[in-house]
Every structure is written in structure tokens, then in C-alpha cells.
Amino acid sequence: MRQTNTFKKSLWVFHLNTGSCNGCDIEIVATLTPRYDAERFGIKLVGTPRHADVLIATGPVTKEMADRAKRVYEQMPEPKYVMCVGSCGSTGGVFYDSYNTLGGIDKIIPVDVYVPGCPPRPEAIIHAFVKLWEKMDKKAEKSRPVKKRKQANKNKTVNKDKTVKRSKIVNKRSTILTKRITEQK
Numbered sequence: 256m257r258q259t260n261t262f263k264k265s266l267w268v269f270h271l272n273t274g275s276c277n278g279c280d281i282e283i284v285a286t287l288t289p290r291y292d293a294e295r296f297g298i299k300l301v302g303t304p305r306h307a308d309v310l311i312a313t314g315p316v317t318k319e320m321a322d323r324a325k326r327v328y329e330q331m332p333e334p335k336y337v338m339c340v341g342s343c344g345s346t347g348g349v350f351y352d353s354y355n356t357l358g359g360i361d362k363i364i365p366v367d368v369y370v371p372g373c374p375p376r377p378e379a380i381i382h383a384f385v386k387l388w389e390k391m392d393k394k395a396e397k398s399r400p401v402k403k404r405k406q407a408n409k410n411k412t413v414n415k416d417k418t419v420k421r422s423k424i425v426n427k428r429s430t431i432l433t434k435r436i437t438e439q440k
């Protein structure tokens with residue numbers, strides 16, 4: 256798993272069930288409670304979309320929930336992200352083409368990260384948060400002024416050169432040592 260620089264940022268999440276069977280919701284509860292303890296990474300459940308950075312949506316969108324889901328999304332402050340947990344939220348899942356559902360949540364609001372599975376495990380949900388952090392990293396990188404971006408890339412190259420140089424020295428030393436040991440024998 257790639258290390259991400261935005262790991263230090265806390266994410267406050269709001270959980271919205273748009274018609275799920277509750278299987279996915281139980282996995283989200285397991286993720287946020289002490290067994291998997293996502294709060295140690297700063298992932299915290301909040302009681303209102305007005306305080307949330309991430310909307311976690313579960314289930315297919317029922318016709319009754321479509322307007323409400325849109326309203327909840329509109330209440331979130333920018334920048335906002337949406338995580339879709341479970342196959343139902345992604346495609347409609349087992350409720351696909353059902354008379355009272357519209358399908359996946361992306362038919363109503365934009366989704367940033369999908370967590371497949373029926374239901375997905377808490378590890379998969381935590382992994383999705385890492386993906387979200389990576390996405391934020393890329394977005395932040397793009398919005399940085401060009402001059403600063405160039406400087407950061409230059410620093411990265413210098414550090415890479417130093418590492419290569421160091422590993423060459425280590426290799427050389429180990430070759431000399433091996434040679435000496437062989438000679439002593």
C-alpha cells in the first residue's frame with residue numbers, strides 16, 4: 256500500500272442509508288467501533304452532513320430516498336467526498352432493476368470511491384479511506400502553484416539521487432567485505 260502524505264488529515268463522516276438491507280451498515284459500524292477503531296486515523300462519525308467531509312452511502316437508491324440523498328449531499332460543506340459502500344450502492348446489486356429503486360448512488364450524486372462487496376469487510380472500508388486520502392493528495396498537488404510544485408519535484412529527485420548514491424556505496428563495501436572473507440578462508 257502506498258504511503259500517503261494526507262494521512263494526518265482527519266475525516267469526519269456522515270453515514271446515509273439510501274435503501275440498504277443493513278449488512279453494509281453493520282460493517283461500517285464495525286469499522287468505526289473499537290475492534291477496527293478507525294478513529295485512531297481521525298475518521299470520526301458525525302451526526303449532521305453540515306459537519307461532514309465524507310458521505311458514506313449504502314444501499315441502492317430507492318425512489319423515496321433520491322431527493323433526500325441529494326439534499327443531504329447539498330448540505331455538506333466543500334470540499335466534500337462520497338464513498339459508496341457495497342455492491343448495491345455501486346450498481347443496484349441484488350436489487351438491480353427492482354421496481355422501487357433507481358440503481359446506484361452515482362445516478363444521484365458524484366461518487367469518489369467505491370467499496371465493492373456484499374457486504375465489504377471493514378478492512379476494505381479502511382482501504383477505501385486510504386484511497387480517498389490519495390485522491391485528496393493528487394487534488395491538492397494539482398491546486399498548488401506551478402513554482403512550488405516544480406520545487407517539490409526537484410527535491411524529490413535530489414533525495415532519489417542521494418539514495419541511489421548511498422546504495423552504491425553500501426554495495427561496494429559489501430563486495431570488499433565478501434572478498435576479504437574469501438581471502439581469509
Ligand code: SF4
Nearest residue numbers: 275278279341343373
Ligand atoms: S451490498 Fe449486500 S449487504 Fe450491502 S446493502 Fe446490498 S445486499 Fe445488503
